[in-house]
Structure formats: structure tokens, C-alpha cells
Amino acid sequence: MAPGSVGTRLESRMRWLIVLPTLALAGCLGASRPAPDVAQFDFGPTASVPAMTPVFPLRSVDVAAPSWLDSPALQYRLAYAEPARRQSYAESRWVAPPGELLEVALRRAIVSSETSTVTGGCRLLIDLDELAQVFRTPRDSDGVIEVRASLLAPRTDTLLARKGLSVSRPAASADARGGVAAITAAVEVLVGGLRDWLGALDREQAPGLNIAHTCRGP
Numbered sequence: 001m002a003p004g005s006v007g008t009r010l011e012s013r014m015r016w017l018i019v020l021p022t023l024a025l026a027g028c029l030g031a032s033r034p035a036p037d038v039a040q041f042d043f044g045p046t047a048s049v050p051a052m053t054p055v056f057p058l059r060s061v062d063v064a065a066p067s068w069l070d071s072p073a074l075q076y077r078l079a080y081a082e083p084a085r086r087q088s089y090a091e092s093r094w095v096a097p098p099g100e101l102l103e104v105a106l107r108r109a110i111v112s113s114e115t116s117t118v119t120g121g122c123r124l125l126i127d128l129d130e131l132a133q134v135f136r137t138p139r140d141s142d143g144v145i146e147v148r149a150s151l152l153a154p155r156t157d158t159l160l161a162r163k164g165l166s167v168s169r170p171a172a173s174a175d176a177r178g179g180v181a182a183i184t185a186a187v188e189v190l191v192g193g194l195r196d197w198l199g200a201l202d203r204e205q206a207p208g209l210n211i212a213h214t215c216r217g218p
Helices: 003-032 098-109 176-204 211-216
Strands: 039-041 058-064 073-078 087-094 122-135 141-152 159-170
Touching (some): 058 098, 073 176, 098 176, 122 211, 159 211
Parallel strands (some): 039 087
Antiparallel strands (some): 073 087, 122 141
């Protein structure tokens, strides 16, 4: 074997002996690096949403959400670039699925003094279709909530009335915090819209359909 060949092999082995500890050290440093903190959000205090006492008792206020909203992911959509793609922030999330947060907010805001004392009572069902931050441009976005509200009769859950509501509020910043604030503001507007709808039901329905009487039961 030529002397030059032996020398080349020895040099190659020496290089690996130097490189391997360096790679191992880099791997250890990477493994010990703490994961970034994940910011968790809810809708904040409900003091800004006045409680409402409907003119008829409610058995319950329930929110149903589709599978893509059944997680704590804080979702956004780039409507200007990929309107059909739903994305989520990596370092920000809700403390619970948004349907649960909305249900708690509505139950606190829509209070019936008769609910705990009657065996009947209507059921208010909210189908949550959308809750996300929607970017119109890279800098401009809105907090968007879309729901379908159904008032169901006591015992039978027969549909008495239904209304679709879509609310959007502008975000002050193009980030997760801006989206959370905008969605929270949209929740407050949504509660007001539900309040107005429930309060006007008997005036809007055909004569003889006394929803207040129906919800109280026989």
C-alpha cells in the first residue's frame, strides 16, 4: 500500500474524531433548548356583556361546533391569498375549543330567572359555523363569527324559530392578539343580536304562535 494512501486515511479519521464531538454537543444543546411558551386565550371578563333575562324560560343554551372547530387551535384564514385554506397559530391557542368558550359566554349573558324552577323551558341551540381571524390583506383582518340559532320547544325539541347571524369586527393588529380581541368584540355583538332576536320573536311570528306561552309549557 502506498504511504500517501495510509496518510490520507489517517487524516480522514482524525477529522471525524474532531467533528463527531462537535455534532454531539450541538445535538445536546438543541435537545435542551426549551420549547416556546404557548399563549392561551379566552374571551376575557364578561362584564362588558350585560346579562339578559328573556321573556320566557330557557331549559338550556347549547353550542354545537363542527369537527374543524372542535380543538383549541386559534385559526386564521388568508382570504387574499388562499381563501379555502384554514391555518392556525403555532404559539397561540384558546384555552378550550371555541364552541365551549362561546357556550359559557352565552350562558352567562342569557339568564332566565325561571330556568331553574320550571320542568319545561325552551332550548336555545347555537350551531357554530365559523370562528376565525380572516385576513383581507397581509395587514388588515377581522374577527369573524357565523352561527345559526334555533329555538326549540320543551320536551319535543320542535323548531319554533331560527335565525342566522354573521358578525365581524376589525382587528387592531395582524397577529394572534389582534385576532383574539376582534373575535371577543364579535362575541359581544353576537350576544346583543341574539338578545334582540329573542326579545322580538313574539312580535315577528304569525298571530296565535305565542312563543312565550309555548316555552312555559302547559
